[in-house]
Amino acid sequence: MKLRDLFRRRKRTPSVAPLGVPVAQVWTSPSQALRALGPSPSILVVKLDHIGDFITALPAVERLRAAFPTSTISLLCAPFVVELARSTGLFASVYSFDFFGARMQAPRFANADDVSELSALGVPPHDIVIDLRQEDEARALLWGLDAKFRAGFADPANPFPLDIALPEMERCMRRKPWPAMTHSSTRLVLLVEALAHARDMQGETAPFATDALAVAETQDCVILAPGTRLGIKGWTAEGWIGLARAMVERTSLDIAVIGRGEEAETTARIAMALPPGRLRDLVGKVELADLPAVMNAAAAFVGVDTGTTHLAASLGVPTVALFSGFADVRVWAPVGPATVVLHAGAGCAPCGLSIETQCPYQRRCMSVIDPEAVLSAMSGVARHPELRRLGAAPQPELVFAAS
Missing domain, CATH: 3.40.50.2000 (Glycogen Phosphorylase B;)
Structure with a gap:
């Protein structure tokens, strides 16, 4: 942005900017910029x-x-x-x-x-x-x-x-x-x-006890956590299904799904898209206190802006966070030593809308994130060799079009 444009904007601007055309991108935090x-x-x-x-x-x-x-x-x-x-x-x-x-x-x-x-x-x-x-x-x-x-x-x-x-x-x-x-x-x-x-702030691992549950539940798995208290933060069912399918096609790792009862339908749809025996359904079967043990055993974790994603990131589990436009990514992004945050950089964010139907843009801030972007982001933070070989294609630059 040119200096004269900054001064031209010195008068107060509207609180809601046009959405434009959001593009999925990896968020670079001030912490990363400082360490660089x-x-x-x-x-x-x-x-x-x-x-x-x-x-x-x-x-x-x-x-x-x-x-x-x-x-x-x-x-x-x-x-x-x-x-x-x-x-x-x-x-x-x-x-x-x-x-x-x-x-x-x-x-x-x-x-x-x-x-x-x-x-x-x-x-x-x-x-x-x-x-x-x-x-x-x-x-x-x-x-x-x-x-x-x-x-x-x-x-x-x-x-x-x-x-x-x-x-x-x-x-x-x-x-x-x-x-x-x-x-x-x-x-x-x-x-x-x-x-x-x-x-x-590189994300020190949190000292949760991890001996409450046998870790065999999620060994050699990628955990998906599609649930969220606010539906406006959620990813699309098609996104979760496409990601799970791509993961099992390109690696030998299985998929584990965690969450509460509300995620049962999405989990069932994911299971139908996968070969038999490649999904471990843990929805409604894991207590909160047992989650650290379950997460620590996994090869990686993918979730939206919710508590389980923050927990996985804080444990040091390789984590991809799919961040909607509901909250300010600069303030509320999960922090962890092996965490990457995907978001759309939409002009209307943070919107603070609590109900999906209130969004006039059909939640494009989440629908523009596709499985390939998630796989690319995963390859950059994962420790498992098969996940690292998924290939990290360069993330596209954020481009806004006139609305």
Whole structure:
């Protein structure tokens, strides 16, 4: 997106975007993007406001240094803060840009000229830029800096997308006083913690006991979990049937289906599509406390956005999550060391619709996900050699068409 287009969208946009034409794709999380920067990403702290604001940000900078001990951390600040900043010894380099001014009373929003002026300063590229201003007047300036990853505070009306963001607490609190407040210094530390946790969030395996049930039930199986409390999150029956059929045709692994009684019909249809003896029907037969044992024994797991998928991911089972447009994938995607999330990136997501019939697009966010996309995603996280040989075809780029 061009810079002028971002400024053109500075006015509040409608809350529901057109659906366009969704395309199934693998979701790349901020955690993956951060880890791709390597163990010692270069970091630029942006703190362009005043002296008191700079002082309150120092605990956050100390936390940043502790979280990224081998990184080079630099600072972009106001000219009148430069010498004070250098005296702290916290920064490898200190750059200056005069945006707010020493005595400005009413902050103004950055415009395209400001961005161009900052870009002309020639601040070196950095892997991560983190803006420690708690309101968004200067947020556009981040696009005058060469960076691979941007973090800061965000407002729904702000058109400048960040890779990691916390809500603008100050603006919310000014609209209506809250009975409990969070100190400004604590808020900045929380932003740094969000950045550090995202970098570290690879999905540690959960410590569930796994001796409650004989694991023979799902050995040499791929578990399918078609059920969900909200039907709008579900995949199509044709999708589950096609996936199961392809799996047994291309591997020696059997299919196990788990769920409650509601999944019996889908399970029966899957069984009819498979050769005799290739499906293990566990629907309604496994207690919740026994699920970790059942899942740990399996070669892989496929499910939708529901509790069993989160459980499989947290156990470290190779997991493919089929994520609908109901919830925000950036917030609610399952996390695990061998988990991949497939979604459609629909323009209407997250919709929050609780009933399937409320969707005016016939849930295309799920119907566009086909079995081949699932098999491709599975091959990238699976440990079983037959699953890895399924072949990971490149995922198509997300394309939106005019609606």
